[in-house]
Structures are given as C-alpha cells and as structure tokens.
Amino acid sequence: MPSSTSIGTGYDLSNSVFSPDGRNFQVEYATKAVENGGTAIGIRCKDGVVLAVEKLIGSKLLVPGSNKRIASVDNHIGIACSGLVPDARHFTSRARSEASNWRKLYRSPIPISSMADAMGGYAQAYTLYSSVRPFGVTAIIGGMDEAGGPGLWMVEPSGVGWGYFGAATGRGRQAAKAELEKLPLPNITVEEAVKQAARIIYFAHDDNSKDKDFELEMTWVRLEKGSAEELEEGGATKGWGKHEEVPKELVAEAERLAKESMEGGGDEEMEE
Amino acid sequence: MNHFPEAWGRPRNDVYGAYDASHLQSSMPNQHTQSPIVTGTSVVALKFNGGVVIAADNLASYGSLARFTDIERLKQVGTHTVVGAGGDISDMQYLHEKLLDPLIIKEEYQNDGHHLRASHIYRYLSRVLYQRRCKFNPLWNTLLVAGWDEGKSFLASADLLGTTFAAPALATGFGAHLAVPLLRRVCPDEAAVENITREQAIAAVEECMKVLFYRDARSLNKYSLAIITGEGVESVGEGAAKEKVTIEWKKDVELQNQSWKFAEGIRGYGAQVV
Amino acid sequence: MSLPSMQPLGYDQSYSFHTPTSKASGEYTQHRFNPYTDNGGTIIGITGEDFVVLAGDTRHTSGYNINSRTEKKVYRLGEDNSLVLATVGFGADSKDVAETMMRAVNDFKFNHNLKNMTVSAAAQYLSTVLYGNRFFPKYANCILAGLDKDGKARLYSYDSVGSYSKEGESRASAGSASSLIVPFLDNQVEFKNQFVPSSKGQEERPVVPLDPVTVVKLVKDAFTSATERHIEVGDGLQIITVTKDGVSEEIIDLKKD
Numbered sequence: 161m162p163s164s165t166s167i168g169t170g171y172d173l174s175n176s177v178f179s180p181d182g183r184n185f186q187v188e189y190a191t192k193a194v195e196n197g198g199t200a201i202g203i204r205c206k207d208g209v210v211l212a213v214e215k216l217i218g219s220k221l222l223v224p225g226s227n228k229r230i231a232s233v234d235n236h237i238g239i240a241c242s243g244l245v246p247d248a249r250h251f252t253s254r255a256r257s258e259a260s261n262w263r264k265l266y267r268s269p270i271p272i273s274s275m276a277d278a279m280g281g282y283a284q285a286y287t288l289y290s291s292v293r294p295f296g297v298t299a300i301i302g303g304m305d306e307a308g309g310p311g312l313w314m315v316e317p318s319g320v321g322w323g324y325f326g327a328a329t330g331r332g333r334q335a336a337k338a339e340l341e342k343l344p345l346p347n348i349t350v351e352e353a354v355k356q357a358a359r360i361i362y363f364a365h366d367d368n369s370k371d372k373d374f375e376l377e378m379t380w381v382r383l384e385k386g387s388a389e390e391l392e393e394g395g396a397t398k399g400w401g402k403h404e405e406v407p408k409e410l411v412a413e414a415e416r417l418a419k420e421s422m423e424g425g426g427d428e429e430m431e432e
Numbered sequence: 433m434n435h436f437p438e439a440w441g442r443p444r445n446d447v448y449g450a451y452d453a454s455h456l457q458s459s460m461p462n463q464h465t466q467s468p469i470v471t472g473t474s475v476v477a478l479k480f481n482g483g484v485v486i487a488a489d490n491l492a493s494y495g496s497l498a499r500f501t502d503i504e505r506l507k508q509v510g511t512h513t514v515v516g517a518g519g520d521i522s523d524m525q526y527l528h529e530k531l532l533d534p535l536i537i538k539e540e541y542q543n544d545g546h547h548l549r550a551s552h553i554y555r556y557l558s559r560v561l562y563q564r565r566c567k568f569n570p571l572w573n574t575l576l577v578a579g580w581d582e583g584k585s586f587l588a589s590a591d592l593l594g595t596t597f598a599a600p601a602l603a604t605g606f607g608a609h610l611a612v613p614l615l616r617r618v619c620p621d622e623a624a625v626e627n628i629t630r631e632q633a634i635a636a637v638e639e640c641m642k643v644l645f646y647r648d649a650r651s652l653n654k655y656s657l658a659i660i661t662g663e664g665v666e667s668v669g670e671g672a673a674k675e676k677v678t679i680e681w682k683k684d685v686e687l688q689n690q691s692w693k694f695a696e697g698i699r700g701y702g703a704q705v706v
Numbered sequence: 707m708s709l710p711s712m713q714p715l716g717y718d719q720s721y722s723f724h725t726p727t728s729k730a731s732g733e734y735t736q737h738r739f740n741p742y743t744d745n746g747g748t749i750i751g752i753t754g755e756d757f758v759v760l761a762g763d764t765r766h767t768s769g770y771n772i773n774s775r776t777e778k779k780v781y782r783l784g785e786d787n788s789l790v791l792a793t794v795g796f797g798a799d800s801k802d803v804a805e806t807m808m809r810a811v812n813d814f815k816f817n818h819n820l821k822n823m824t825v826s827a828a829a830q831y832l833s834t835v836l837y838g839n840r841f842f843p844k845y846a847n848c849i850l851a852g853l854d855k856d857g858k859a860r861l862y863s864y865d866s867v868g869s870y871s872k873e874g875e876s877r878a879s880a881g882s883a884s885s886l887i888v889p890f891l892d893n894q895v896e897f898k899n900q901f902v903p904s905s906k907g908q909e910e911r912p913v914v915p916l917d918p919v920t921v922v923k924l925v926k927d928a929f930t931s932a933t934e935r936h937i938e939v940g941d942g943l944q945i946i947t948v949t950k951d952g953v954s955e956e957i958i959d960l961k962k963d
Binding site for chain 2 (some may be wrong): 738739741742743745766768771773774775776777796797798801802842
Binding site (some may be wrong): 228231232233234235256259260263264268378404405 | 529530533534537541543566
C-alpha cells in the first residue's frame with residue numbers, strides 16, 4: 161500500500177507513471193479492491209481441482225444461486241474471481257475468447273498453463289497505459305489438461321500469475337491460506353477437497369465477514385466418468401477434465417460438515 | 433517510417449519505378465461452391481422403441497477414387513445427438529469444427545444443467561444450410577440428425593438446399609433409393625416404431641449397409657454405427673426435465689455374411705465364355 | 707413443372723429437380739448450383755359464408771423418392787386467431803415463408819396492444835414478403851385464409867412473387883396437382899357449366915354458398931382423385947377448418963402408392 165506520505169503526491173493518479181520509489185499505485189489500489197471481495201479459493205488435488213467462492217449476498221431479494229462467481233471458460237477450465245464483479249465478467253469473457261481461439265488455431269483445448277499465461281499477459285497490459293485502469297480482480301484459474309494433469313493458477317491485478325497447490329484471495333485470504341497450508345496438497349482427492357474447501361470458506365467467512373449473508377459456490381474439474389484419456393503418473397491423474405458445479409448433495413453434505421466444525425471451533429474459542 | 437506493412441521490403445518507387453501490384457489481388461472473382469470435392473455416400477438411420485440407430489461407412493471418395501478409407505461421418509454433438517453427414521467432407525468438417533463444437537462449448541458456459549438437444553441441433557443446422565443456399569454458397573451436405581428429445585426418439589433430415597423433413601426411417605444419397613424401401617418394410621410409419629426392438633433396428637440397418645455395399649460403387653465394407661437410447665423424462669423439480677441418454681458406438685465395423693453368389697449369374701462382362 | 711409433359715421445350719432431361727445444364731459459349735458445359743427443387747404436393751382452399759377449409763396432402767418428395775409421408779403443409783399463424791396459411795412448392799422456401807408469417811403475426815400482436823392482425827392485413831403482408839424476394843423468388847405457392855372482423859370467410863391465393871387479388875376468392879388450389887383440381891372446383895364450388903335442368907342449358911345454376919360438410923367432402927374427393935392420377939400426391943390429407951367457434955384439424959389417410 162502507498163504509505164500515507166505518498167498518497168496525494170500525484171504519483172497514484174495514473175497508470176503509466178511510476179512513483180519515485182518504483183511503484184505503480186493504481187495496481188496497488190486495484191489489489192485493495194480485491195481485498196474487499198468475497199473469499200475465493202482453489203485446491204489442486206491429485207485427480208482434479210476444486211474452486212470455491214464465498215459469495216456475499218447484498219440483498220435478500222436476490223434469487224438464491226443467481227449471479228455466479230465461478231465461470232466456465234471451456235469444457236476443462238473454470239475461473240473463480242474475487243473483487244469487482246463487472247471486471248471479473250470482462251476478464252472471464254476474454255478467457256473464453258482465448259480458449260476458443262486456441263481451439264481454432266491448434267484444434268485442441270488450451271492447456272491450463274497457457275491460459276494462465278495469456279490471462280496474466282492480458283491483466284498486465286492494463287497496468288501500462290494511462291487510458292486504462294488495472295482489473296480490480298484476482299482470478300483463480302483451475303483446470304485439467306492432458307500434459308500436466310490438474311493445474312491451478314492465480315492471476316493478480318499486476319498481471320503476475322503463479323501456479324499453486326492451494327490458492328486464496330479476497331478478504332478472508334489470510335485465514336484461508338493458513339488452513340490450506342495444513343492440507344497435504346496435492347495428495348488429496350477431489351471429494352476430500354470439496355469438504356475442505358467448504359470448511360475453509362465457512363472458516364474464512366466467520367473470521368472476516370461474520371455479519372454478512374453469503375452463499376457457498378463450488379465447482380470442480382475432474383475427468384468425466386469413462387473418459388478414455390486417464391493415465392496415472394507420479395500419483396496425478398492426467399487428461400482433459402470437465403469443469404462443472406459440484407453436485408448439490410455433495411455441497412449440502414460439505415456445508416453440513418463445515419457448519420459442524422464451526423460450532424466445534426466456536427466452542428474452543430469460548431473455552432480459551 | 434512507412435506505416436503500410438504491405439510496402440515493407442519492396443523496392444523503392446523513387447528508385448525502381450512504381451511497383452507492379454497486379455499480382456497482389458487475384459484476377460478472378462470470388463468463387464462459391466459449385467460442386468462437392470471429396471464426398472461421403474449414404475447415411476442410414478431407423479427409429480426403434482426407446483431410441484434411434486444410425487450408420488455411415490468410413491469412405492471418402494474423390495470422384496470415383498476411394499481416397500480416404502478411415503473417415504468418420506457420424507459425430508456426437510452434445511449429449512443427446514448424433515449427426516451423420518453425406519456429401520462434401522470438408523463442408524462436414526467445417527460444420528462440426530467451426531460451428532457445432534463452439535456452439536456446444538458456449539451452451540455449457542451457463543452450467544445450468546440445460547443441454548442442446550437433438551431438435552435444437554437440427555433446427556440450427558437446417559437454418560445454416562438454408563441461409564448458405566440463399567447466399568448461393570451452399571454447404572454441400574445431406575445430414576441426418578438422430579437423437580433423443582423430450583422423452584421421444586428424434587430423427588430428421590436436412591440438405592444443402594435447406595430442405596427438411598422427418599420420418600421414422602431415413603437414408604441419404606444412394607441409400608434414399610436402396611435403403612429406405614428396406615427400412616420401410618420394417619417400419620412403415622411412426623406407429624410401427626414402438627413394435628421395433630433395438631436388435632431388430634440394428635439388424636435392419638446392418639442389412640442396408642450390406643445392400644448398399646453390393647450396389648453403391650462409392651461405398652465401403654467398413655462403417656460406424658451409433659445407437660442412441662433414452663429413458664423417458666424424469667422430473668427433477670424446479671421445472672427442469674432430465675433425460676438419461678446413452679450413446680453406444682460401434683466403430684470400424686466390418687460387413688458380415690456377405691454373399692457374392694449372385695455375381696456368378698452375371699453374364700456379359702469380363703472374360704467368361706457365355 | 708414436375709412432370710416430363712409439363713416442361714417447356716429446350717430441356718433435354720426434364721424434371722424440375724434436375725440441375726439444368728446450359729451450354730456456355732464455346733465447347734464447355736457449365737454446371738451450376740441450382741438453389742431450387744420441387745418437393746411436390748398439393749393444397750386446396752375453399753370458403754363457405756362463415757367458414758373456410760384449407761387442406762394439403764402430407765407427402766414430401768424429391769423426384770421419384772418419397773422423403774416423408776407425414777410433412778404437413780397447412781400452418782396456423784398463431785394460437786388465438788383464425789389465420790391459416792398453406793404453402794407448397796420448394797419445401798425449404800415454403801417453410802421459410804410460413805415461419806416468416808408466423809413471426810410477423812406474433813410480432814404484430816405485441817406491437818398493437820394484443821390485437822391480432824386482420825386477415826386482409828396478413829394478406830397484404832404476405833404479398834409484401836413474397837415481392838420482397840422478387841429478384842430471388844421464394845418458390846412457394848401460398849393460400850392464405852381466415853375470418854374477417856364480420857366473421858366472413860376470406861381466402862387469398864398467391865403466385866411465388868406475391869401477386870394476389872385483394873377481393874379474395876371463393877376457392878383456390880396450388881401445387882403439383884392443381885391443374886387436375888382447379889377445373890373440379892370450378893364445377894363444384896362455382897357451379898361452372900351447370901345449368902338449371904328445366905332451362906335446357908339456357909339458365910346457369912345459381913351459385914350458393916356451400917355448407918362445411920359438403921366442402922370437406924369435396925376436399926376429400928379432390929385429393930383421392932389427385933392421388934390416383936398424380937405421383938407426387940398421396941399418403942395423408944391434412945384438413946384444417948376455420949369457423950367462428952375455432953380452428954380444427956383432421957388428418958386422414960390417402961393411398962400410399
């Protein structure tokens with residue numbers, strides 16, 4: 161963050177201008193926008209990827225389950241976003257074009273790393289010009305491809321994009337990261353990760369935005385049943401995955417367990 | 433700096449005189465398709481109680497040359513549908529790769545449990561074919577769309593003119609002459625469909641493929657067969673209807689039980705003496 | 707123009723579904739994509755005073771092939787009005803014209819406070835649609851019918867570029883067997899060549915509006931006869947009757963040979 165001394169010095173007004181100590185304040189403000197968004201996490205497993213979002217509900221009049229925060233951008237890739245929703249919509253729309261163009265060029269689905277590369281490059285371009293502002297979005301890109309198996313990447317407003325075993329962003333990211341670090345990633349299954357993801361989102365919510373309503377949104381990427389491309393190598397499944405919503409029953413069960421663990425956790429705190 | 437990329441790397445006008453750009457644009461007007469090039473022959477399909485069976489051989493001909501013998505002319509589109517194509521192979525590949533594949537991917541963006549079913553795919557293809565014929569630039573195909581839709585089997589045809597029709601037994605190309613009469617013996621009308629078993633339907637279609645191989649000079653004894661079966665409409669709340677659709681594939685099937693006995697009786701060709 | 711005898715001179719092989727080949731100047735034969743075909747079939751429309759009947763066979767052909775025995779040719783232009791349209795000719799154009807009309811009637815309703823298009827308005831609109839394609843015509847022969855605001859039956863028939871009579875007609879037929887059916891309707895609906903028996907051929911039989919039972923009988927007779935004599939007609943007969951009480955559809959069998 162710009163220190164209080166550097167705010168108002170004029171160096172934070174334009175994208176194309178560095179501050180004397182070499183920072184781009186517009187990018188840092190964008191990051192700030194993300195830090196206010198609902199928590200989003202991604203877990204890379206040995207047989208797929210799980211994405212989960214804490215969708216904060218601003219009004220009880222909104223239809224439950226509407227305004228999704230995790231988007232499918234191709235059969236095998238999902239993107240979970242935290243931050244400004246309209247920015248996220250544009251970002252995923254670009255990801256869909258990238259995926260579609262890749263198919264047109266190479267007659268094959270886009271690898272996850274290439275998608276992360278492309279989207280990192282796209283986000284970075286919005287840090288260079290005075291006529292634009294950076295994306296107020298951090299995107300967690302999860303997917304499964306033939307060469308690399310499960311892939312999980314996180315692209316930030318600066319354009320930086322790292323690969324992760326477990327990724328977290330949004331206001332509950334610190335609590336979520338602490339929980340993710342305790343998991344033996346990537347050596348868990350998607351089914352286990354679904355339960356963990358639900359628990360972590362509930363935990364992070366409890367920690368950061370207890371007063372707000374939220375919905376848990378979860379998707380996974382895994383091989384379709386009976387998929388031909390399945391091969392085991394070093395414990396990881398490879399092949400083109402399918403990104404879809406986690407079945408309702410599984411989400412309900414994971415939420416039940418999450419709430420249970422919260423009550424347990426709550427008691428502990430009471431004891432302390 | 434010259435900002436026209438097409439001028440880069442060319443001799444300077446002031447030194448070598450005006451550049452002769454005549455080769456840059458073709459002297460020919462734009463051409464539209466007037467005839468197919470590499471072609472597939474018949475597609476054969478028949479409804480039965482609980483589904484549809486559809487078949488097409490693996491040959492792609494270049495005129496009378498049997499050019500490719502491993503071409504798949506049946507393709508699954510989405511979860512409920514198989515499209516079989518006769519006619520120009522490159523137009524078929526265009527339909528699939530440039531239109532249908534992206535269409536299905538885009539439908540799945542929503543992630544709302546809705547999938548494009550056979551009637552949707554059929555309507556889309558019919559309109560594309562008709563629009564292209566209206567532009568005098570047809571996609572040179574005859575298509576059969578087979579699938580499962582709203583608790584019923586679906587089978588219909590569309591061609592390069594945009595002509596569309598549906599019937600419980602259909603065949604394109606040579607098969608329209610040779611296979612349809614055989615199939616109509618098994619299935620004269622829609623009412624007959626419920627009395628036809630899956631096995632009977634497969635047998636009837638296999639028999640058609642054999643007869644077509646005997647008499648169609650542009651056919652092959654290797655073909656693919658897809659069997660689409662559905663299980664009713666099960667209601668799953670929220671107004672959404674879910675159907676269980678299974679598509680079973682038999683690829684690289686060789687024609688069985690051929691009999692060329694009739695050939696012995698043929699006189700008047702070759703070297704035999706009366 | 708689907709039978710050899712009906713072709714104009716100058717074509718050697720003479721079916722409408724054959725690609726016409728023309729000799730370009732010089733020794734080359736030029737082949738060209740032919741965007742039309744004839745899918746056979748016939749339609750009839752007959753009015754009474756306060757009802758109208760539109761009918762068409764359900765055979766769909768390409769040359770000597772029967773593509774389908776169950777393709778309908780008569781369409782309702784909406785669920786809550788009396789408008790019916792029958793189209794015959796090139797199947798793809800015919801369906802396209804019918805769908806264009808359905809959409810237009812539907813749009814009109816939403817643009818005009820849920821008032822339905824009158825039959826005379828629909829008639830003019832159809833003409834506009836067909837003439838709009840004057841230089842690449844829709845090869846669709848149409849008969850449009852419905853009840854006007856006074857409940858009187860109205861029937862209009864068109865050529866493929868949209869010419870029609872605003873006054874409407876009492877009966878019409880189009881399609882491959884229309885030449886067989888039109889004289890029959892002249893005689894049975896307009897009472898042409900019928901005379902009062904006692905007048906020794908001096909006094910024409912007065913024209914009176916027909917009743918629905920007679921009209922449906924005429925339609926069935928016309929189609930069974932056309933089925934006998936024309937190869938592109940048969941399989942099924944779709945009859946739609948429009949009265950002030952609503953629109954009803956009947957489908958009966960025709961010979962399938």
